[in-house]
Amino acid sequence: MMSRWCLSLLIPTIVLPAVAHGQADVARAEMIAVSALKPPGTIVAKVAGKPVDVAAVNRLVKVALHGRPVSKAALPGLEAQALSQVINRRLVELYLDSQKVSVTDAEIDKAIAEREKEMQKQGTDLAVIRAESGFTAAAYRDEVKWELRRNKFLRGVLTDEQLEKYFDAHRQQFDGTELRVSHILLRPDGALTPDEVDSLSARADSIRDEIIGDITTFEDAAKKYSSGPSREKGGDLGFITRHGVMPEEFAKEAFALDKDEISPPVTTHLGVHLIKCTELRPGKNTWRDVRKELVPAATNSVFAQLAAGMREKAEIDYTGAMAHIDPETGNLVEATDAAADKDAADKDSSAEGK
16 A cells, blocks of 8 residues: 555546646656556446446546556556546436436437537547547447536536635635745656655655754755755745646645645655745636636536545445555555456356356
8 A cells, every 4th residue: 555646637527626747657667558458347346336347447547648658657546546536426426316417318319419410520430539539339328428417417506606606715726826936856766656656755754844843944955855956046936826837736735835834745747846835926817707717627626525425425345456546545555466366257257157
């Protein structure tokens, strides 16, 4: 079990907010192709008794990687994060069931027909695109059903009043506020494996203790320990905005800091950081100015809360065929060979019985 291990990925229709920033691969890492993902039919978890096929996880991983290879060491963390998102979507679907949010077969047929017509206008074939994305016809139909249901639910939730409330609660993320930040960056010697994350995080904790204990200053510690070029300026990175400048993990933590506060260790694809906020410039945007950015963020927040609430009610079982994130600790729980072997044996037995 590894601590502080969390990778992120951008999934357009999934519950949790996430952004892909490269998966911590370096030249010396052992790289593997996307084709090395587990074959469809492998059951990796069960949510309220219903199996989760690895095919759903693979689709998210492929979206994050865009066809690029990934280091063998980083893949389990990436798969585990994708699995968490698949499970959260299942939990939201259970909530929608409880609220009787439904769509008819006719509505699904209409949506698919409209997409086929739009694809034809663009000179492409929906069936081909669907297959390239890893969807069977049935799985794609389920995907369309999910999108229709979520949109129907959101129409009654994301009103102008609710969007304005969300903006007020997260004003610095959207109003153009700028923070001046400094950081201390600890880079790995090779690939940023879970073991490296643990080791660098422990070292960062020790450095943070020295600063908080007035043994040294943040600026002097940056000059002494940081691997980034900003060490020459005491770690100063200048002003950043909430989105689009720094990796999501970094920016999210920075904007949660008070002035002169030092963050706990933060992991990005660059390594492990300690972050200090040194100055703040308030922004002037209103919620209407940033409505386009506000809607997906508010959507993710709503669904994350729903998933968290349903997690307390629905039984979730992991088969061990794939690594997963422990929802209570955030730790990476590695796959067990025994579970993987059992899954393979069960599939072989099932095939023989047909």
